[in-house]
Amino acid sequence: MLIETFYRQIGSEIVTNKSFKFSMPVYKLHYFNNPRRGRAELSRLIFSQAGVQFEDVRFSHSEWPNIKPTTPFSQVPILEVDGQVLAQSNAIARYLARKYGLAGKDEWEQAQTDMYIENIHDLLNAAAVPFMEKDPAKQKELYQKFMTDTIASHVVAVEKQLKKNNTGYLVGKQLTAADLAYYAFFSDFIEVKFGGAFLKDAPLLKSLIDRVKALPNIKKWTEFRDSKYPEEN
C-alpha cells in the first residue's frame, strides 16, 4: 500500500510538475480537538484512505486565543505543507483529494466532486446552528427542525443523483472525496447522533455510507481515532 502510494505520488509529480521532489511532503493538519464533527475530518479521511502520513495536530479551545493570530485568516483548520500554509477546510480537502487520486477522473468529475463537498459544507453550516444552542429544549427543537427541513429534502435529492449515476458512487465509477464527505457527515455525525431512520427511504445513500465505513483504511482510521479521541457529547 505504501509502495503503491509512493509510486502514484511520483507518477503524478512527473506529470504535473517540471521538477519533482523525491520525498513525501510533511503535512501538519491543525484543528480543535473536536473528534468527529469537525471541519478537519474530511481531510483526515482523505489522508487515511490514500495511506498518506500526516501530523494530526489538535488543540483545546483554551489554547485557541494564542493560536488564532498565527493563522492566515483567524480560522482553522489549516494545513502546513513543507512549511507553507493553506486555510479553508474545503480548499485543503480538495488539494489533498487531487494530489492523491480521490478527486475524479477528469475536470467534469472534479467539478461534481467539488459540488458534493460544497453541499456538505452548507449542511455543516446549517447544523452549526442547533449544535451551538445552549438551551437543551431549544436545541432539541432546532435539531428536529434541521432533520425534517434540511436533511430530509437533501437525502431525497442525493438518492435521486445516486440512482441517476448508477455506479454506487456519487461521482463516476469510483470512490472520490465526495463519498468520504457524505460518509463523514451522514454516518459519522448524523447517524451516530440520530440513528439511521432518516435513511430508510434512501437505500442507495445508506449502502454508499456503509461501503465507505467498511473500507479497510477508513476502518483503521476510525478505530484509531475513536480509541485515541473519545467522542465529545
Added chain:
Amino acid sequence: MPVYKLHYFNNPRQGRAELSRLILSQAGVEFQDIRFAHCEWPAIKPTTPFGHVPILEVDGRVLAQSNTIARYLAKKHGLAGQDEWEEALADMYADNIHDLLNAVAVPFVEKDPVKKKELYQNFMRITIAPHVAAVEKQLKKNNTGYLVGNQLTWADLAYYAYFSDFLEVKFGSAFLKAAPRLKALIDRVKALPNVQKWTAYRDATYPEDKE
C-alpha cells in the same frame, strides 16, 4: 466552445452567480445569463439537482454550487492559478468570500431598518475589518499585486466582486483606508477592459436592486 447557461435569481450584484459571470467575461467567453424572478422560483426549484441556484448547464449537463461552478470555469479558462498549490490558494480565497457572503446574508435579509443598520455596522466592524487586515497582510507577503502568484486569478475577481462591487458601493471606501494593497487590487480589477465591458453592460441592462 461549450454552450454555457448560468441560471440565477435576477439579483444584480450581490448574487452568488456574479463571480462566474466575471470569470466568463474576463475570459471573453460567451454565456447565456439566465435570470428569473423570485415568484418563478417555486416552479424552477424542483428542476435543480439540490433545490438551489446558481446552476450551470454545460452542453446539457448540470453543475450546482456557486464556487464549484466558478472554479470549473476558472480552470477551463486559465484563471485558476499556475500549479496545484496556486489552485489551492485561489480556492482558499474564494472560500473566504463564500463565508463573507454567508455572513452578510444576515443583515441583508433583516427587514427592520433600525436593526438592519445595527447588524450591518457590527458586520463591518467585527467581520470585515479583521478580514481586510488579514488579506492586506497576505497581499504584502505575496508582493505581486495579486492574491495568488503573479497574475490574475478568480480569487482577485471574487474579492473585487465582494469588496468593490458590493461593500464599496454600499458603504463607501472608508473601510479600505488602512488597506492600500487591497484597494489597489480591486481598482486594478475594476479597470480591466473585459470587466469594465461587463459591468457597463450589466448596469445598463439590470439596474441595481433597491433594498
